[in-house]
Amino acid sequence: MSQINLQQAVELLQTAISEELVNLEREEAQLAKLQARIARKQANVKHLQGTLDFLLSKDGEQLVQINSSVSSEFDTDKSEEVALRRESTSSEDGETPEHTSQNLDKQNFKLEIQKKRMPMDMLRPQYKQPNLRLGDIVERVLSQSAKSMTTEELTRAIYDTRSVEEFSRARNSLSVELRSGAVGETPRWIKLDRRTYASRSLHRSKQLFEASAVPVSLCLEPKNRSSVIHPIDWALR
Known part of the structure; x- marks a missing residue:
């Protein structure tokens, strides 16, 4: 039992x-x-x-002021637009100096927005290919590199920036991709520290080398402890 x-x-x-x-x-x-x-x-x-x-900085504050001014100009209701048309048609010249200045401000603002490139527009020519995503580009650059790379080095390798502001925006966009690609059960690349990354193959090779490295104590000749043999020479024996 x-x-x-x-x-x-x-x-x-x-x-x-x-x-x-x-x-x-x-x-x-x-x-x-x-x-x-x-x-x-x-x-x-x-x-x-x-x-x-950026918005709280001096440049950002000026941009917000211009944007709010232009938005208020375009958000008028239909009755105000009709009144403006009647006023402009009743004037001899058709447009007052104040209206001319406002229109110029609007045009300059539109040109400034059009000139502001997005990170995808900053990609180097060799990476502007159909169906080639940012993660694929990062994986290619890291696999072709013989060493680990920082976020700044990857930004310079992938993007062709023209100013400090463009470089900052490109780096921020790339940082998002780097973090997401370094997590999960099968990450696309390895995050070594806060801002350094390496390909999986490079990281694996480094681990194998460190695991197979001959200790320094074994590299010493039994008879002459003052002479040290290089690990590669020891492996060839």
């Missing part, structure tokens, strides 16, 4: 362990997805913070 109870207890424990392992795998998968979402949201917060900092 005691043997039957012991066998039943073992089976119950084995069943409970199997169920817990299944639950653990499920929760680990959910955790990986949650970590990826957190990383994306952190990148979004940083991008929005950068936009806010």
